[in-house]
Amino acid sequence: MTTVQTRSASSARNKRPSWLRRHSPPYWLSLIGGGWMLAFFLIPLVSGLIVSLETGNPLQGYNLTWSWSIYKQLFVHSQIPYTTFMLRSLYYGAATTILSIIVAYPMAYYIAFKVKQRWKSPLLFLVLLSFFVSFVIRTDMWSFILSNQGIVITALHKMHLVSKNFHILGTSDAVIGGDVYNNLAFMVLPIYVALERIDGRILEAARDLYSSGRQVFLRVVLPLSRAGIFAGVLLVFITTVGDPVVSSLLGGVGTYTIGQAIQDSYLTNQQFNVAAALSTALMVVLGIIMFIYAKVFGTQNIENLV
């Protein structure tokens, strides 16, 4: 593919005006890849918004009527509390993000500063090991382990630590725990990368100037690792808020999230306009939150991240 494009770009050299000759190679190179993403990612995403403006029903089909009332129907006067689902998902996202920072930071710090160079890669690899187990299986394994007849609760009962009707599955805590478990590496890795970049001489300088260990951490290490935390928060928060799997496998009726609502309204109820409106709303809410977050904590454009 590449070779064909490169060659055609060079053979076309003589026929084109000079400005085109100078500028065309990157366009040739990005033609198929960029086109694919445009056609099958960006255009569908935008057309999703348009589908939400259609009215109709699953039997007679949908027509584009530019009716914005669906948003009012879903989020203001709705039989189904979509606003609750949305807020609940945002809460899970926020709780998961904060907990992952609390768990991931010490781990990343340990790998970056407390072990010999040759142990760093193996220790990072252990953090990633869960990724070699299929996502759905590893989440379902937790539901197997934590279920009422499972290992954990049986053990707790035997030790008489909990009451007879104590359960873990179906609670918000189980969902948040599962989300933290699934996203931990996405937080450890960027924080590690940021910590690893800190120049040791800066820390020495801080100590030479009589900073205590706590001051070195709070006033030097933590500010310098902000970029890592920022990247981690971005990844973990967005993934968690939209995820339908963890809340469905580890949760119950009280943990229904917006991700599940989108999936069900599409795949179970065939309400295409509802699903499209919900996912558009989710995108907009996430976009606004991320934009504010980037303005307040980040210091640069999100688009330059890649």
Place this chain on the structure above:
Amino acid sequence: MPDLANRHEQRRRNPWLAIFYWLIIVITFVPIIVMILYSFNNTPTSRITFTWYGFTTYWYRNLTQVDGLTHAFVVSLEVAVISAVVSVLIGTPLSIALGRYRFWAKGIISSMVFADIAAPAVVVGAASLSFFLSIRLDTGLLTILIAHIAFNIAYVVVVVRARLSGMDSSIEDAARDLGANPFTTFTRVTLPLLWPALLAAGLLAFAMSIDDYVITSFVAGSTVTFPLFVYGAAKVGLPPQVLCFGTIIFLVGLLLAFANGALNRRHLASRASTEDSLSTLVTDTNILTPVAASVDATADPSLA
């Protein structure tokens, strides 16, 4: 190298970090260990149970016994292989364009790549299904492939571009100065330096594809992939064979990761590498290369 001088006293002074790290790692191992263990459990029924009935390899010997599971697994493998190969083939030229040229659409394409990785899967899935329905394309194997390639291109671009930016472009300039045309420069200079990254990108794309549940659940139609099968079965209890497949994927994945890591270490050893710790991180753990790259992008400005 951060605080070599202070490392000794600190390591001795505070064991809590080490204890915390290992505690969390042990917790993350629990589901893996349970999966492997219970794939050998001699259950009387064909669903996994909590009670341990003794060790057996019966489920491995009867791996293909469950209706639809093997087929789903084969479908997943096909989708993963095809989407990995295609996304590397069309993602690499895109990465070269983004990594080696400055052009008008560069910012837009970069944002699109980022959005593709960052967008919640459920939104992408719903949008893709709307799109396929509106262009009257029947959902099935083809639409799964199209959607998987669309998200895999983004991962390929991130991996390949990270390697390109670590590569000295003056070697390519030198080749051109010595009279090589762009095609020769690419095949004789760029490609040999780039191919470990292409392999890593392909493996990452394969992993993302074989593990994808959310997007696939929207665009699959009546086709069943391995994650879809597992999710469906999870509601009623998994057949032990699912755990066998999980264990096999786990072990093969580990094997590939080690092979890839060894390959890259050899590749890196042949070049004097200054960015050693980061490169090994990126290569050993290619799953999270996008993460490393995103920190790359955010790191400098926030220091300013």
